Structures are given as structure tokens and as C-alpha cells.
Amino acid sequence: MPLAPVTQVSGRAVYIPGADIDTDRIIPARFMKCITFDGLGEFAFYDVRFDEHGQKTGHPLNDPRFAGASILLAGLNFGCGSSREHAPQSLRKYGFNGVIAESFAEIFFGNSTTLAMPCVIASAGDLAALRKEVDNDPATVVTIDVVARRARSAGGLDFPVTLPESAREALVSGRWDPIQELLDNVAAIDAKAVELHYV
Amino acid sequence: MGKSLFQKVWDNHRVGTLADGRTQLFIGTHLIHEVTSPQAFGMLRDLGLKVKFPQRTFATVDHIVPTVNQDAPQDPLAAAMMTALRDNADEFGVTYFDLSSGKQGIVHVVGPEQGITQPGTTIACGDSHTATHGAFGAIAFGIGTTQVRDVLATQTLALEALKVRRIEVNGQLPPGVYAKDVILHIIRLLGARGGIGYAYEYAGDVFARMSMEERMTVCNMSIEGGARCGYVNPDAKTVAYLRGRPYVDMTDFEATAAGWLAFASDADAHYDDIVRIDAAAIEPTVTWGISPDQGIAISEMIPDPAAAATQGERDSIVEALAYMKIPAGAPIKGVGIDVAFIGSCTNGRLSDFREVAKYLRGHKVAPGVTALAVPGSQIVAVQCEQEGLPQIFRDAGFEWRDAGCSMCLAMNPDKLVGDQLCASSSNRNFKGRQGSSTGRTVLMSPLMVAAAAVRGSIADAREVFALEPDASIV
Ligand code: SF4
Numbered sequence: 259m260p261l262a263p264v265t266q267v268s269g270r271a272v273y274i275p276g277a278d279i280d281t282d283r284i285i286p287a288r289f290m291k292c293i294t295f296d297g298l299g300e301f302a303f304y305d306v307r308f309d310e311h312g313q314k315t316g317h318p319l320n321d322p323r324f325a326g327a328s329i330l331l332a333g334l335n336f337g338c339g340s341s342r343e344h345a346p347q348s349l350r351k352y353g354f355n356g357v358i359a360e361s362f363a364e365i366f367f368g369n370s371t372t373l374a375m376p377c378v379i380a381s382a383g384d385l386a387a388l389r390k391e392v393d394n395d396p397a398t399v400v401t402i403d404v405v406a407r408r409a410r411s412a413g414g415l416d417f418p419v420t421l422p423e424s425a426r427e428a429l430v431s432g433r434w435d436p437i438q439e440l441l442d443n444v445a446a447i448d449a450k451a452v453e454l455h456y457v
Numbered sequence: 458m459g460k461s462l463f464q465k466v467w468d469n470h471r472v473g474t475l476a477d478g479r480t481q482l483f484i485g486t487h488l489i490h491e492v493t494s495p496q497a498f499g500m501l502r503d504l505g506l507k508v509k510f511p512q513r514t515f516a517t518v519d520h521i522v523p524t525v526n527q528d529a530p531q532d533p534l535a536a537a538m539m540t541a542l543r544d545n546a547d548e549f550g551v552t553y554f555d556l557s558s559g560k561q562g563i564v565h566v567v568g569p570e571q572g573i574t575q576p577g578t579t580i581a582c583g584d585s586h587t588a589t590h591g592a593f594g595a596i597a598f599g600i601g602t603t604q605v606r607d608v609l610a611t612q613t614l615a616l617e618a619l620k621v622r623r624i625e626v627n628g629q630l631p632p633g634v635y636a637k638d639v640i641l642h643i644i645r646l647l648g649a650r651g652g653i654g655y656a657y658e659y660a661g662d663v664f665a666r667m668s669m670e671e672r673m674t675v676c677n678m679s680i681e682g683g684a685r686c687g688y689v690n691p692d693a694k695t696v697a698y699l700r701g702r703p704y705v706d707m708t709d710f711e712a713t714a715a716g717w718l719a720f721a722s723d724a725d726a727h728y729d730d731i732v733r734i735d736a737a738a739i740e741p742t743v744t745w746g747i748s749p750d751q752g753i754a755i756s757e758m759i760p761d762p763a764a765a766a767t768q769g770e771r772d773s774i775v776e777a778l779a780y781m782k783i784p785a786g787a788p789i790k791g792v793g794i795d796v797a798f799i800g801s802c803t804n805g806r807l808s809d810f811r812e813v814a815k816y817l818r819g820h821k822v823a824p825g826v827t828a829l830a831v832p833g834s835q836i837v838a839v840q841c842e843q844e845g846l847p848q849i850f851r852d853a854g855f856e857w858r859d860a861g862c863s864m865c866l867a868m869n870p871d872k873l874v875g876d877q878l879c880a881s882s883s884n885r886n887f888k889g890r891q892g893s894s895t896g897r898t899v900l901m902s903p904l905m906v907a908a909a910a911v912r913g914s915i916a917d918a919r920e921v922f923a924l925e926p927d928a929s930i931v
Contacts, residue, residue, distance in 0.1 A: 291535060454469065456612075
């Protein structure tokens with residue numbers, strides 16, 4: 259199962275304000291009544307994109323200037339709360355390819371990496387500068403360079419971002435989905451199961 | 458230097474090191490439910506894989522089950538999810554505690570109840586509150602659906618080791634202060650992001666005195682503090698709780714128990730961080746905002762953005778208060794409620810209902826308040842029946858329901874309507890969490906929920922129920 263290496267992702271960006279954006283916010287629980295992940299894209303951020311009457315709110319994802327954005331910019335602890343993979347799945351299906359935030363919740367981070375969606379951390383200052391540029395020119399192209407651990411913008415910003423080495427390695431070597439490697443170690447798995455009396 | 462329980466269990470379960478540097482960790486027990494498993498079984502089928510050790514996987518249905526007329530025809534999507542779980546369990550040979558088993562319930566209630574949750578083991582479940590099982594000295598991870606697939610197919614996960622923070626709470630908890638208050642207090646102090654990268658070890662005499670059910674309440678909310686797992690070291694109480702449970706091998710129980718206890722952290726274990734908290738300083742605690750770390754003691758005022766130290770803090774207070782529609786600087790006590798909910802994997806066990814029933818007799822739910830009591834499992838429901846608890850709740854004006862997650866996340870018909878405010882014993886006060894995009898949640902202990910139900914507003918249970926100084930359960 260050779261997977262495509264994820265060395266960099268690029269696209270227009272949109273900023274979703276606020277700290278501690280939880281996965282209930284990203285995909286409200288009622289949209290998890292499903293047995294496949296198909297179709298989750300249209301419900302991403304649903305309850306903040308639409309009001310009680312189904313009317314569009316002033317949420318950035320409703321702003322035509324940011325239509326088609328594929329890089330999400332966020333604040334601290336993005337993706338906290340529920341472990342639901344429905345959250346990164348809905349972002350992927352909505353069209354996002356990468357996230358730059360001040361920090362991430364762990365389960366969300368892991369889920370996203372396994373979906374080949376790099377999540378990188380930038381300083382508050384660098385993110386603020388990037389947001390400013392995106393706000394002034396929503397068409398500006400933002401690139402997350404996973405190999406070099408940098409983010410760049412068409413407007414000339416170029417700053418360091420971080421992600422754990424294991425995630426970087428998994429993305430750039432095309433091993434972001436670990437299933438084959440896990441399966442390959444079947445002998446060691448069987449030995450461990452016996453050693454620990456699980457079977 | 459000795460090892461912490463986390464390190465012992467981790468080292469024990471390490472299968473190898475992966476090319477990206479992560480550990481391949483053996484998962485002793487896999488718990489699954491209807492929301493996060495169907496896609497994983499789908500992936501398994503696509504890859505032509507089987508479940509590696511079907512006897513190590515246990516399924517139940519909890520999130521979407523209705524809590525009245527559970528067997529009656531229901532919403533077609535929910536029915537499809539239940540059918541999918543049934544079919545997957547049958548096809549792959551997985552044990553399924555279904556609605557007719559008498560053992561169905563919230564996955565984090567069922568595991569311990571059945572004795573599936575054991576010290577020194579690793580547990581994974583596609584649910585972030587899997588840390589609940591850490592109450593038994595297990596290392597229990599909440600995982601995503603692709604990882605559910607990984608565990609199904611290989612009984613292992615690719616994981617990065619965690620640091621360990623020991624949180625010591627010593628001293629005497631005041632009357633009316635419960636396990637829920639302790640964990641809300643810890644999360645308030647350390648923040649919703651404070652635990653990122655850590656496993657939390659809860660230690661000190663407060664946790665030593667707690668019952669297993671109280672320890673579960675604490676470990677349950679580790680993720681609300683950002684910690685992926687949390688645990689209490691196993692002791693005599695752990696052993697006593699597990700003795701004779703269905704999935705505990707009783708052939709040489711003393712040896713088994715000795716093995717469990719050996720997993721407890723060594724006295725000279727290494728910790729990456731240690732936090733000490735004075736139990737006497739903890740009050741009944743409630744949340745006021747939209748993140749579980751936005752908590753205050755019942756006697757305190759709702760925060761004022763004007764007093765915030767940083768712009769970021771100011772912004773989050775403003776956002777939370779706008780959503781909660783409560784005034785800055787005013788007492789939290791007295792804020793009107795519409796709904797009261799006692800249940801969930803945090804506080805839906807026998808001791809929770811018992812403790813509330815002790816005080817609820819003779820009181821009535823305030824007019825206009827809808828009050829729900831939802832046992833965490835069918836077994837909890839039976840235990841409550843045996844003690845006559847449902848009648849006490851009904852007499853007071855509570856609706857006594859069947860087992861499930863219910864209004865904790867409202868994937869079943871139990872939902873808030875509009876901007877109703879719910880006093881809730883669950884674990885999350887996120888925007889929209891209880892089924893209405895404008896619904897409001899205030900987290901608190903079960904007895905505080907009962908007090909709010911009786912007053913019709915957020916209240917101090919110690920006043921409402923005239924708690925005696927010896928009434929504390931810890
Ligand atoms: S009770 Fe709530 S938190 Fe617990 S498993 Fe169910 S939905 Fe999740």
C-alpha cells in the first residue's frame with residue numbers, strides 16, 4: 259500500500275478565530291448519525307455557519323472572500339474534546355489540506371496526521387502576521403512546507419512551524435497511515451499477546 | 458530510579474519501534490460502540506482484513522439509544538447504526554452487550570462493571586473518555602476511527618510516549634464536595650490545555666479514600682484537562698471491586714491481584730511534573746462558560762472580562778458570557794435553569810444516584826424544570842431498582858430513564874431546545890453539546906444538579922439539603 263508522501267500543502271487560507279475550538283464545534287454530534295464518513299464535508303462547523311433558522315451567519319467560512327480556502331488558520335488547542343475522527347474527516351471533505359494553529363489537542367492531531375492533513379504549530383506572532391496578510395489579500399497562497407518545517411506566503415512571509423518528528427517523518431515518507439507497518443509486525447504482536455496472557 | 462505505573466505498563470506493552478520513531482503498543486482490551494466503529498469495520502472490509510483477536514474486543518450501544526421505549530421503532534439513522542454494530546459484531550466474532558443482554562450501557566460503565574477493565578492493562582476505545590478506565594490502574598486511550606481500525610486489525614496502535622504529571626490532592630474534602638468537584642477544580646487550575654502531552658497520575662490521600670466509582674469520575678474528565686489518559690494506582694479497593702466480576706479469572710485470584718498491585722508506581726518513580734493541591738480548599742464547583750476549565754466555586758462571581766489579565770483571556774470570557782447569556786461579575790448562584798440532567802459516564806453510576814437519593818426525599822423539582830435521571834447501564838438501573846431509588850427520583854419529579862448517554866451529547870431524542878440552560882452531571886459544556894446549537898450547559902456534581910433542580914436555579918447543595926458536616930462521601 260504505497261502512500262503519497264506529503265511534503266508540502268498549499269492553498270488559500272482562512273482564519274477561524276478563538277481558542278479551544280472543540281470537535282463538537284467542528285462537527286456537531288447529530289451529524290455523526292452515519293455509518294460512513296461520506297458527506298460530512300457540508301456539515302463542518304455547521305452550527306456556527308448557520309443560525310437557528312438555517313440562515314448563514316457572519317462566520318469566516320461563509321465569507322465569499324475566503325471561498326475555496328484549503329489551509330485553515332486557528333488559535334490555541336484546536337480540535338479539543340471528543341475523539342471523533344468525524345471532525346478531521348469533515349474538514350478534509352470540506353476541502354482543507356492543512357492546519358496552522360498555535361497548538362492542537364492530541365487526538366485531533368493524530369487523527370489528522372493519519373488522514374494526511376498536516377497540522378503545524380506556529381507562534382502567535384507569526385500567525386497574526388499571516389492572518390493580516392490573508393485578511394488583506396484573501397487570494398494569497400499559503401504553503402506549509404512539512405519537509406523544511408516552515409510556512410510561507412505569497413506575500414513574502416516565511417516562518418518556522420513545528421510538528422513532532424514522528425509525524426513529520428510519517429508524512430514525508432508516505433507512512434502517514436501506519437496500518438501496513440503495524441500488520442508487518444504480526445510475529446511480534448503474537449508473541450506479545452502470549453507473553454502478557456491476553457490470549 | 459523507579460518507574461511510574463504509566464512507564465511500567467507502556468514498557469510491558471511495547472511491541473516495537475516504528476520507522477517514524479513511534480512505539481507500536483499492544484492494546485489489551487478494545488471497547489467499541491456504534492458511533493465510531495462502523496467506518497472502521499468498513500475500512501477493514503476494504504482492506505480484506507479480519508479482527509486480529511476478536512475475544513479482546515467488546516461492543517455496546519450507548520450514544521444513540523433512546524432512553525424511553527428503547528425497543529420501539531426509532532429514527533432510521535440510529536436504527537441503521539445499531540444494525541451495523543450488530544452485523545459487524547456477528548461477522549467479526551466480537552462480544553456485543555446489546556439491549557437485550559441486560560448488560561448494555563455506556564461503554565465506560567460497562568467495562569469496569571464486567572471486570573473487563575483491569576490494572577496494568579492497556580485499553581483503547583474510539584471515545585475520548587476512555588481515560589475513565591484509568592481508575593483501575595489501566596492505561597486507557599481515546600482514539601480516532603482509523604485507529605479503531607488499527608486495533609481491530611492488529612491489536613496495536615502507533616503511539617508517542619506521554620510524559621507523566623502526578624497530581625497530589627491531600628487533606629480532607631469539606632462536606633458536599635465530591636469527586637466531580639475535585640476534577641473540575643483540577644481542570645480549572647491546570648487548564649483545558651494543561652495536560653497536553655501528559656498522562657495524569659492522581660495521587661494523595663483524597664484519591665486513596667475515594668471509592669472506585671469516584672475514581673472513575675475523576676479519571677473520566679482527564680481529557681477535559683487535555684490529558685489523553687489519567688489513572689489512579691491500584692490498591693486493595695481496586696482488587697475488592699474486581700473480585701468475582703464476570704471477566705475476572707478467579708482461578709488463582711490472589712496471584713492475579715498481586716500482579717495487579719505490582720503495577721502501582723514505585724515510591725521513587727520519575728515524574729515529569731508534580732502538582733500539589735489542598736483538598737480543604739476545594740468547594741462545590743460549577744462551570745460558567747463553554748470550556749470545562751471555565752469553572753468557579755459556587756460561592757464565587759461569574760468572571761468579568763474587565764478583570765482579565767490578557768487580551769486572549771478577555772476574548773474568551775466575552776465569547777463565553779455572550780453564549781451563556783449570563784452577566785459578568787454576578788453570582789453564579791441563582792442563575793435560572795430549565796433542565797437538570799443526572800447521568801453520563803462521569804456520574805451515572807449507582808453511588809451517584811444513591812448519594813442524590815439520600816437527600817432528595819421530601820423535595821420537589823421546581824415548576825418549569827425538566828429533570829432527567831439516566832442510569833449509565835442496565836446493571837446500574839437494576840441496582841438502583843433493588844434499592845428503591847427510582848421511586849425517590851420520581852416522587853421528587855425526576856423522569857427516570859433507561860440506560861444510555863442521553864443528554865450528555867444528545868445523539869438520541871434527549872436534547873435541549875433553543876437556549877435552555879441545563880444543570881448537568883456530564884463532562885462537557887461545549888457550545889451546542891446537548892443537542893441545541895444555542896443550548897447552555899453548566900457542569901457540576903450530581904447533588905448540585907439535584908439542588909439546582911429543586912431551586913430552579915443554580916444553587917449550593919449544602920444549603921438546599923442542609924448538609925451535615927459528616928455527609929461528605931470522602
Ligand atoms: S456519556 Fe457522554 S461523554 Fe460519556 S461516552 Fe456517552 S456521550 Fe461520551
